[in-house]
Amino acid sequence: MAGKRRCSQHVEDERTIQYTTLKVRLYPSGAQAELFENTFGCCRYIWNHMLADQQRFYLETDKHFIPSPAKYKKEAPFLKEVDNQALIQEHNKLSQAFRVFFKDPGHFGYPNFKKKKTDRDSFTACNHVFESGPTIYTTKDGIRMTKAGIVRAKFSRRPQAWWKLRRVTVEKTKSGKYYAYILYEYDVRTPEPVVPTLDTTLGLKYSMGHFYVADSGEMPNPPHWLKQSQEKLAKIQKRLNRLEPGSKNYQEAVQKYRELHEHIANQRRDFIHKESSRIANGWDAVCVRADSMQAVSRKKFLPGNALDAGFGRFRECLRYKLARQGKSLILVDRCTLTARTCSACGHVRGDRPHRKEAWTCPQCGAVHDREVNAAKNIKAQGLAQYFQHFDSQELRESA
Secondary structure, three states, X not given: OHHHHHHXXXXXXXXXXXXXEEEEEEEOOHHHHHHHHXXXXXXXXXXXXXXHHHHHHHHHHOOOOOOOHHHHOOOOHHHHHOOHHHHHHHHHHHHHHHHHHHHOOOOOOOOOOOOOOOOOEEEEEEOOEEOOEEOOEEOOOEEEEOOOEEEEEEOOXXXXXXXXXXXXXXXXXXXXXXXXXXXXXXXXXXXXXXOOOOOOEEEEEEOOOOOEEEOOOOOOOOOHHHHHHHHHHHHHHHHHHHOOOOOHHHHHHHHHHHHHHHHHHHHHHHHHHHHHHHHHHHXXXXXXXXXXXXXXXXXXXXXXXXXXXXXXXXHHHHHHHHHOOOOEEEEEOOOOOOOOEOOOOOOEOOOOOOOOOEEEOOOOOOEEEHHHHHHHHHHHHHHHHHHHHHHHHHHHHHO
């Protein structure tokens, strides 16, 4: 017991770096909006020219080299009008894109050239603290940025006093709205690991008919207003097909289409964050199957679109929200036979039951709902994986 107390005290004394991003709505003036537009264009210009020069240099010398943004300022004087930090960050992003590509070409693609019509309009600037003060900071109703000055902003949440502002990313959506993503860094006490039990662990299975199915039989659905927005989106799409492209009515319908798409994305994101927070605060561990959402979406016999549901984002939100409390998200192998295995006796059925079918185990006579039974098996397999890893780790530490 004394050894366990010393270990617990050691964990309490440890501190770790944590990052939080705050999203705020920006309301730039006409001059500030023009500066943002110029910065977006300069970032695309720098990216495309650095990528083209890298490809040319590689063909001539068979070596990898990316020029710095300073090389292009003589031939393109307009680059001096925007924040130099935004151009430096484009160089860093391109370097990172090549690093991950060389590390795992099968998973990360080769960097592509950026296009004005299809690519995201955004730029990133890092905060530097000098004797005169930081280059980026927040005020009561705005954000002070280099060359742009104080940009009026609406904050839904304020940072703590000890948080350090690291960088800010400005983005323009397709509907013409400006947002800032402010990254903060701060140190927190490392949470003590929470050991899950059978009663404090939740098993989840992704469901096309619902959002997910829990081992307890809970089957939450996305909010009804999300479905209403999607039905409204279908009506606008039908109207767009009947309008003449380029006309005034067509442009107005396109704007409504873009705004509704953003509204649906915000509704889905709000539902995912609230549901993941509820689960992370109420359970000590969550077991899910490591399904690839892209692979699930390619299955033709399943209704709907798996990527539109946002279960992948939901799984990632669960992961970091549980980790911040010392809890675990346990991923079960996607090849595990969860639907056809009896959760009561372990008997494996020969064929796969229909997704709406309730089946009876021929060995023990238990009646199962297919998805609830799968969630129970995911929970049992996840706990077995956890304690197997936990026991082997304890043996290594004791040795």
